[in-house]
Amino acid sequence: MPMAVDVDGVSKTYVTDGVKTPALNAVSLSVGEAEFVGICGPSGSGKSTLLSLIGGLERPDRGQITVFGQDLGALSDSQLIDFRKRHIGFVFQDFYFLEVLSVRKNVALPLRLRRLSRRQIRDSVDTALDLVGLGHVADKRTRYLSGGEKQRAAIARAFIANPGLIICDEPTGQLDRVNARQVLDLLRALSDRGTTVVMVTHDLVAADACDRVILLDKGRVEPAPRQQAHA
Ligand SMILES: Nc1ncnc2c1ncn2[C@@H]1O[C@H](COP(=O)(O)OP(=O)(O)OP(=O)(O)O)[C@@H](O)[C@H]1O
Numbered sequence: 001m002p003m004a005v006d007v008d009g010v011s012k013t014y015v016t017d018g019v020k021t022p023a024l025n026a027v028s029l030s031v032g033e034a035e036f037v038g039i040c041g042p043s044g045s046g047k048s049t050l051l052s053l054i055g056g057l058e059r060p061d062r063g064q065i066t067v068f069g070q071d072l073g074a075l076s077d078s079q080l081i082d083f084r085k086r087h088i089g090f091v092f093q094d095f096y097f098l099e100v101l102s103v104r105k106n107v108a109l110p111l112r113l114r115r116l117s118r119r120q121i122r123d124s125v126d127t128a129l130d131l132v133g134l135g136h137v138a139d140k141r142t143r144y145l146s147g148g149e150k151q152r153a154a155i156a157r158a159f160i161a162n163p164g165l166i167i168c169d170e171p172t173g174q175l176d177r178v179n180a181r182q183v184l185d186l187l188r189a190l191s192d193r194g195t196t197v198v199m200v201t202h203d204l205v206a207a208d209a210c211d212r213v214i215l216l217d218k219g220r221v222e223p224a225p226r227q228q229a230h231a
Pocket residue numbers: 014015016021022023041042043044045046047048049050
């Protein structure tokens with residue numbers, strides 16, 4: 001399977017007011033193209049740090065992160081921003097919507113950097129909103145959406161520019177069972193059509209929806225549990 005993400009010997013320590021907090025320690029892992037991978041582990045184990053390093057939002061102290069064959073460490077800050085815009089979609093718990101704008105305008109934002117006509121943007125946004133079941137609220141301001149609707153709008157915004165990789169931090173964390181299922185089904189559909197999905201989650205149902213789960217503990221990857229031999 002071709003690899004979408006390669007993390008090789010990555011360490012990260014935060015330093016705040018002279019206090020060092022190790023977050024990741026010699027982490028190595030790979031995620032295949034179109035794989036849907038969950039990252040689980042106790043609070044403080046380094047899940048969000050790993051996600052932001054893979055997403056190129058932060059840089060590691062040591063080690064190498066390669067996304068679709070590109071060593072992120074070899075890119076300047078502006079090249080990294082450009083790489084993120086072209087290849088990575090983000091779904092965070094805080095939605096970072098421009099709340100005074102409509103759902104349609106928020107979802108269209110990643111397309112504004114592309115040379116597309118208004119008509120092409122409108123068609124893409126309509127298709128994306130239909131896919132996440134939000135066509136009927138396209139002209140509402142995002143501040144008036146429910147939690148589940150906001151999460152689905154965030155997913156539409158993450159995939160509208162067709163990135164190869166989508167990373168999500170607790171996308172079902174604040175949702176009831178029905179809305180969580182819808183979000184997981186959407187992420188599965190994206191993976192089925194070739195998008196790589198990496199998702200941090202505490203939720204067992206969400207973890208169960210993944211092709212594979214990577215366990216972190218105290219900044220290290222836990223070895224995958226061995227298959228139990230049945231008597
Ligand atoms: N910006 C930061 N500055 C200082 N320390 C940080 C920062 N971000 C994370 N940390 C620390 O790094 C460690 C790993 O944090 P991280 O947020 O990656 O864990 P997590 O597994 O995502 O936790 P949670 O499940 O609670 O969100 C923790 O000890 C945390 O306090």
